[in-house]
Amino acid sequence: xxxxxxxxLYQQQTTTQLHKQQIVMTTTAQHMQIAKTIxxxxxxxxxxxxxxxxxxxATPQTEKAFAGLRMDxxxxxxxxxxxxxxxxxxxxxxxxxxxxxxLNKKTFDYKITKEQRFNDVYxxxxxxxxxxxxxxxxxxxxxxxxGI
Numbered sequence: 445x446x447x448x449x450x451x452x453l454y455q456q457q458t459t460t461q462l463h464k465q466q467i468v469m470t471t472t473a474q475h476m477q478i479a480k481t482i483x484x485x486x487x488x489x490x491x492x493x494x495x496x497x498x499x500x501x502a503t504p505q506t507e508k509a510f511a512g513l514r515m516d517x518x519x520x521x522x523x524x525x526x527x528x529x530x531x532x533x534x535x536x537x538x539x540x541x542x543x544x545x546x547l548n549k550k551t552f553d554y555k556i557t558k559e560q561r562f563n564d565v566y567x568x569x570x571x572x573x574x575x576x577x578x579x580x581x582x583x584x585x586x587x588x589x590x591g592i
Contacts (some may be wrong), residue, residue, distance in 0.1 A: 475502045478531050479513040482538070485567045486574065487582040495580045503528065510539070517542075520578035523558045529570070537564045542577055 479502035483491070491497070496518040505511040512530035519525075524542035532539055544558040562573050571582045 475504050475511045478511045482513040482529050485570050491582045494582055522577050537566050539563050540565055
């Protein structure tokens with residue numbers, strides 16, 4: 445009888461652990477999907493080729509911030525070397541956060557300067573805001589049309 449009860453408790457515990465892992469996996473998959481969607485709305489692979497952005501990372505949702513996408517930027521007119529784009533689920537819009545982050549290699553202090561924030565940016569405005577802040581075009585279309 446005790447052995448049956450112990451086996452039953454073990455099965456319940458294993459089932460609960462599997463259920464928790466599935467929840468975490470679903471959440472991580474949702475974060476990845478949000479990051480991929482943001483990248484596509486910026487222009488996808490054309491955006492990467494035109495701007496030279498790299499080190500893309502899906503950021504998880506925390507108490508202070510929504511899920512989103514983080515990337516490193518090439519040198520640009522704003523001086524920012526990082527961009528975070530957060531998906532705001534309440535307003536169905538994005539928050540863009542450009543900044544320059546530097547790491548002191550002796551003390552390992554991370555210092556943030558040259559901050560610029562843009563709240564409630566809609567998906568069709570992402571490319572325009574990016575171009576206005578950095579001076580980098582996200583597609584060839586504006587360059588080609590300017591020559592006509």
